[in-house]
Amino acid sequence: MNDLSRRRVLGAAGSLAGATALGLLDIAPAAAADPTRTDRAxxxxxxxxxxxGWKILDEAASHTIEGSGRSVRLAGGDSALLLLHVARRFHxxxxxxxxEDVTGHTTSRRVRQPHESNYLSGTAIAIRSYAYPPGVRGGLYPHELVVVRDILAELDGAVAWGGDFVSPQESHFEIGLGPTHPKVRGVARKLRAWRDTPGLGAGTIDAFEPERLEDVEAFERRGAS
Structure with missing residues (x-):
C-alpha cells in the first residue's frame, strides 16, 4: 500500500460510519462463486x-497510466481517457x-460472458483479475468500495463496474455507453479540463468527504429509479 493509500485508510474510520449510514457499503463476507455462471462454457x-457497441479492433495502442509507471492497451480517444482515470484513481x-495488474485489449474472441467482448474493442480494463475472480462478490474492503463507488458516480454512468453485474467480476471496468453517447464525450471533456488544471483530478480527490458521499448516494438513487 502506498503512502497516500495508507493515509486514506487511517483517516477513513469516521467517514466509513457516514458511508454506512448512507447505505454505500456492503461489509458482508465474500460470497461463494455461483457455479451456474462462472462455469459457463x-x-x-x-x-x-x-x-x-464499440468497434472491435485488430490492435490497440499502449497507454501510460499516469503516476504508476504501468501501461495498458486500449482504444484511443474518450474511452481511453475514462478508463485510464479509473486506473489512476485505483493506483x-x-x-x-x-x-501486469492491468489488462485491456485482447484479440481472443473466446468469452464466457458478453461483457468480456468489450476487451476486443479496447473499451474495458481488468484490474488485478487474479485477486477478484469472476462470480465472487465482496473482494473489496469497505474503504476500497467507497472509492470505487465514488469513481462510478464521478464518471456519471459512462463507466460500468463488473461488481454490479448479475454475474459479478469485480476486476472489470468498461465503457458502459455506446461510442456516440453524449455522456461519454461530456465526461471526457470534464476529465481533460481537470488534467489541464493543477490541483484537480486523480490524486487530489478525497472520496470520503461528506459531500462526495452524498453525491454517490444521489447517483445511485438515480440509477435505481
Whole structure:
C-alpha cells in the first residue's frame, strides 16, 4: 500500500460510519462463486462490435497510466481517457499498481460472458483479475468500495463496474455507453479540463468527504429509479 493509500485508510474510520449510514457499503463476507455462471462454457464472439457497441479492433495502442509507471492497451480517444482515470484513481487511492495488474485489449474472441467482448474493442480494463475472480462478490474492503463507488458516480454512468453485474467480476471496468453517447464525450471533456488544471483530478480527490458521499448516494438513487 502506498503512502497516500495508507493515509486514506487511517483517516477513513469516521467517514466509513457516514458511508454506512448512507447505505454505500456492503461489509458482508465474500460470497461463494455461483457455479451456474462462472462455469459457463466459453463461446466465440462474432460480429464487428463488442457488447457495449464499440468497434472491435485488430490492435490497440499502449497507454501510460499516469503516476504508476504501468501501461495498458486500449482504444484511443474518450474511452481511453475514462478508463485510464479509473486506473489512476485505483493506483492513488486503493493500492499501487504492479506489473501486469492491468489488462485491456485482447484479440481472443473466446468469452464466457458478453461483457468480456468489450476487451476486443479496447473499451474495458481488468484490474488485478487474479485477486477478484469472476462470480465472487465482496473482494473489496469497505474503504476500497467507497472509492470505487465514488469513481462510478464521478464518471456519471459512462463507466460500468463488473461488481454490479448479475454475474459479478469485480476486476472489470468498461465503457458502459455506446461510442456516440453524449455522456461519454461530456465526461471526457470534464476529465481533460481537470488534467489541464493543477490541483484537480486523480490524486487530489478525497472520496470520503461528506459531500462526495452524498453525491454517490444521489447517483445511485438515480440509477435505481
Amino acid at each position: 466459453a463461446t466465440t464472439w462474432r460480429g464487428s462490435r463488442s457488447a457495449n 492513488y487511492e486503493i493500492d499501487q499498481l504492479r506489473e
